[in-house]
Amino acid sequence: MIVFDLACAEGHRFEGWFGSSTDFAEQQDRGLVACPHCGSAEVTKAPMAPAVPAKGNSRPERMPAVPEPSQQLANVPMSPEVKKALAALAKAQAEALKKSTWVGDKFADETRKMHYGERDEAPIHGQASLSEAKALIEEGVPVAPLPFPVAPPEKLN
Template identity: 35%
Template sequence: MIKYSLVCDNAHEFDSWFPNSDAFDKQAKRGLVECPQCGSQKVSKALMAPSVSTSKRRARNTLIEHIPQPAPASAATPPVPAPAVQQPVALLDDQQQQMRAAIRELHQKIAENTVDVGKSFSDEARKMHDGEKPQRAIRGEATFAEAKELWEDGIPVLPIPSLPEDRN
C-alpha cells in the first residue's frame, strides 16, 4: 500500500491510500478520486518528502504501535493533518461496520424506488422543477457545482455517500 498526499483544484489537501503506484493514476483517470471537502475530481499528487527508514525511526514506530489510538473523528469535523510517522492500520470497528451497512441499505432503497437518469440528472431535475416533465423520483450523477446550483435555485437534491468499496 502507498499513501499519497493529494491536493484538489481548490487547494484542499488530503491523504489517501492506494494498492500500488499505478492505482492513483488509473482511479483518477476514471474519476474515482475526489476531494472529501468539495467533491472535486480534479485531484493531483502533492509534493511529498520520501520516508526513509532508519533504525531510530523503526524503534520509534514500534513504540507508537503500542500507544492506544483515539477513536476516529466524525465526518462533521475537518480532516486532521496526517501524523509525521506512519501509524498502524486498523480494521473497521463495530460502529463503522454498522455505518457502512446503513449506507448500503440506503443505496438499495434508493435504487428500488427511483429511476436512474445517469449523467442527465441535473437536466432532468430542472425540467421537472420547471414543469416541463412530470414529477418522479430520480437518481443520477451530478458534479458538486451542478448540485450546488440546483440547490441554490430551490430544487431539492440530496447527495448520497458512496461506499468505499464502490470507489476501488
C-alpha cells in the same frame, strides 16, 4: 470497482472507489474528486501496493449492493458500530435506488424539469458535475449526493 489511494495538496491521504481508471480521470476533470478532510480539489493518486486480483473465473456475476463486512472500507480500523452503520446505510441506499430511475448525465436537466413542473416528479439518480450541482442548489432545486458510488447500469457486470 477499483480502489485508489489518493492524496491532496495538503498531504491528507484517503481512499477513493471508482468504476475504472477512466471514471477517476473523468470525475477529477469534472471537479468531483475532493479531499474529505479539507475539501481541496488538488487530488492525485498516491503510491500504493498493487492488488493481486482473484482468478478470472471466480468473479461475482454482479457487483454487491452492500459492501461485505470483510471488505476494508477505510485506511484505519473501524469499530464494529461504524461498520454496522455503514452497512445499514449502504443497504438503505440500495433499497432506495430500486425505486429510482437512472438518468445518467441528464440528472441536472431532469431534476430542474421536475422542480419547475415541466415533467412529473419521480425518484431519479444520475451524474452531475460540481458546477451543475451548485447551480441546482442556488436555484433552490432539492438535490443530495449519494453516500456510496453508483455504477451506471451499462457498467454493471
